[in-house]
Amino acid sequence: MRGMNHPEPIAKKNGADVSVNVQETFRYLWPYLWAFKGRVILAMLALIAAKLATLLMPWALKHVIDSVDPSIRPEVYLPVAFLIFYGLLRFGSVFLGEIRDALFGRVTERAMRNIGLRVFKHLHSLDLAFHLDRATGGISRDIERGTNGISFLMRFLMFNIVPTLVEILSVAIIFAVAFSYWYAVITLAAVAIYIAFTIITTEWRNRFVREANQADSSTNTRAIDSLLNYETVKYFNNEQYEADTYDKFLASWETAKLKNRMSLLTLNSGQAFIIAGAMTVMMIMAANSVIAKEMTIGDLAMINAYMIQLFIPLNFLGFVYREIRRSLTDIENMLALLKRPAQILDVPAAQPLKVTNGNIIWREVDFSYNPDRQILHKLNLTIDAGTKVAIVGSSGAGKSTLARLLYRFYDINSGSIDIDGQNIQHVTQDSLRRAIAIVPQDTVLFNSSIRENIAYGNPHASDADIDRAIKMAHLETFITSLPQGDQTLVGERGLKVSGGEKQRIAIARVLLKNSPILIFDEATSALDSHSEAAIVDAMREVAAGRTTLVIAHRLSTIVDADKIIVLENGSVVEEGNHNQLLELHGRYAQMWAMQLQEE
Numbered sequence: 001m002r003g004m005n006h007p008e009p010i011a012k013k014n015g016a017d018v019s020v021n022v023q024e025t026f027r028y029l030w031p032y033l034w035a036f037k038g039r040v041i042l043a044m045l046a047l048i049a050a051k052l053a054t055l056l057m058p059w060a061l062k063h064v065i066d067s068v069d070p071s072i073r074p075e076v077y078l079p080v081a082f083l084i085f086y087g088l089l090r091f092g093s094v095f096l097g098e099i100r101d102a103l104f105g106r107v108t109e110r111a112m113r114n115i116g117l118r119v120f121k122h123l124h125s126l127d128l129a130f131h132l133d134r135a136t137g138g139i140s141r142d143i144e145r146g147t148n149g150i151s152f153l154m155r156f157l158m159f160n161i162v163p164t165l166v167e168i169l170s171v172a173i174i175f176a177v178a179f180s181y182w183y184a185v186i187t188l189a190a191v192a193i194y195i196a197f198t199i200i201t202t203e204w205r206n207r208f209v210r211e212a213n214q215a216d217s218s219t220n221t222r223a224i225d226s227l228l229n230y231e232t233v234k235y236f237n238n239e240q241y242e243a244d245t246y247d248k249f250l251a252s253w254e255t256a257k258l259k260n261r262m263s264l265l266t267l268n269s270g271q272a273f274i275i276a277g278a279m280t281v282m283m284i285m286a287a288n289s290v291i292a293k294e295m296t297i298g299d300l301a302m303i304n305a306y307m308i309q310l311f312i313p314l315n316f317l318g319f320v321y322r323e324i325r326r327s328l329t330d331i332e333n334m335l336a337l338l339k340r341p342a343q344i345l346d347v348p349a350a351q352p353l354k355v356t357n358g359n360i361i362w363r364e365v366d367f368s369y370n371p372d373r374q375i376l377h378k379l380n381l382t383i384d385a386g387t388k389v390a391i392v393g394s395s396g397a398g399k400s401t402l403a404r405l406l407y408r409f410y411d412i413n414s415g416s417i418d419i420d421g422q423n424i425q426h427v428t429q430d431s432l433r434r435a436i437a438i439v440p441q442d443t444v445l446f447n448s449s450i451r452e453n454i455a456y457g458n459p460h461a462s463d464a465d466i467d468r469a470i471k472m473a474h475l476e477t478f479i480t481s482l483p484q485g486d487q488t489l490v491g492e493r494g495l496k497v498s499g500g501e502k503q504r505i506a507i508a509r510v511l512l513k514n515s516p517i518l519i520f521d522e523a524t525s526a527l528d529s530h531s532e533a534a535i536v537d538a539m540r541e542v543a544a545g546r547t548t549l550v551i552a553h554r555l556s557t558i559v560d561a562d563k564i565i566v567l568e569n570g571s572v573v574e575e576g577n578h579n580q581l582l583e584l585h586g587r588y589a590q591m592w593a594m595q596l597q598e599e
């Protein structure tokens, strides 16, 4: 099992070990192909028919030429049948190819859809730790590349590599049967040399291709980063500096491109040389045979046409070879994502959590995010059903961690957390999370309208419910002041609404979720005292009759709590109600005095 704190980079550094997993990749992809048996078989038939048409074309051409050659037949005639046949073959080979693509497109696209969805679901099943460690941009790139890789691999393996090999063999057999085995030997030798040369040169060239791609993407990244920091650039008058840096990237891109082009020149000219060499030798042999009357001019044209046809698909071999390797790596990266086990799992016999009152008990809880730094130490905590319990303590004491543990985003190292007598590790995660609603410390919104963001609390909520939630969360005045009302878009991550507005949207969401247990994590920290009063009101209305955990920054908001817990370095140092704690003259009394002074 991979340690959750030491995430391995999923992308392998190079493709050197690709072959190890190729089988696994194919085993994985096979069912997706086979799900469309009929289509796959039809596509194969279309492919075979197209190849047959292609193979017949030079033969038809030979007959056309021989029919108009006066040295063979004194009274030449127009070979109408062969001419029409030739035309039909030409059309057929292209048309059947299109039919094949149309048939098979559905198969690859369905596979891309199914696999993409599977990865997406899997990503949501992975733990928070994984998501905090990984850049979201990187993951989505992995998925995109992986699904594209699937499409490429399926199409090119089935319709390029395999049929081309079959075609080569057929041509060699035709040559051997119709003329002499020497033509077959030369063809096969030329193809073998060609393939070997292409693979070796492509391997050598990979470095330059990669350099060029890297230069391309780092130039882009640099430009975007610079533009994103537009304001900062202006604040420091660094336009020239930015331009210079950008130009340095552009310059390295230019050199990388140059090297890339030179290596491509080597590849293409080498390939052309091999083809030209083989064709010249065969043409010399054929021309000699024509002079010796062992062959017709039609035969010569046929040999030439076969060779030209044969090397057309081989022309792409370098590209196809490189892309297939890349596709395999990309697919493997994506499959590696899929194979990554979720760290937080339901136990085999997990039952849904049954909340009767909402009584929460923490016993001797030890917890650490990283093995080398313990966050909670033997924490004991009782939250009685239906009461409001406040947690206070300095920043970094572990308050938000408590909320994450209750949601079971992480498993505790030892001890237990029970809700109504059921250990949260023994119930289903889905039922557990359904029972708790939270206004998180940092509310992140979807880039959609305010109303949609609120409705996210319960996608099945009626319009009336949503309106009531808006009212209860004290959002009405704000929304009516907006020209577009609740249809106003909130911008990426909700950056276009203020902190307080965001928190009230979060409260409205929580109202719609309607869970028996509520958590407010510093729901008023970003607010001035006027807005704070509005939110505290909203919170009070929402919390009535439910078990509520309030993580508080400003003590004035929790004076009325049934119990206040003071958390220091991951343990409870004091607990009691406001008055009891003041009489203790301890940590809480100190904090209270300090906050009074500030105000």
Ligand SMILES: Nc1ncnc2c1ncn2[C@@H]1O[C@H](COP(=O)(O)OP(=O)(O)O)[C@@H](O)[C@H]1O
Pocket: 132, 369, 370, 375, 394, 395, 396, 397, 398, 399, 400, 401, 402
């Ligand atoms: N995902 C994480 N990985 C490692 N350490 C973390 C992680 N999240 C929080 N911490 C650390 O745990 C401690 C408690 O964090 P938190 O519960 O968020 O504090 P607060 O009491 O301010 O809400 C902090 O020192 C913080 O740096």
Ligand SMILES: [Mg+2]
Pocket: 399, 400, 401, 441, 521, 522
């Ligand atoms: Mg916090």
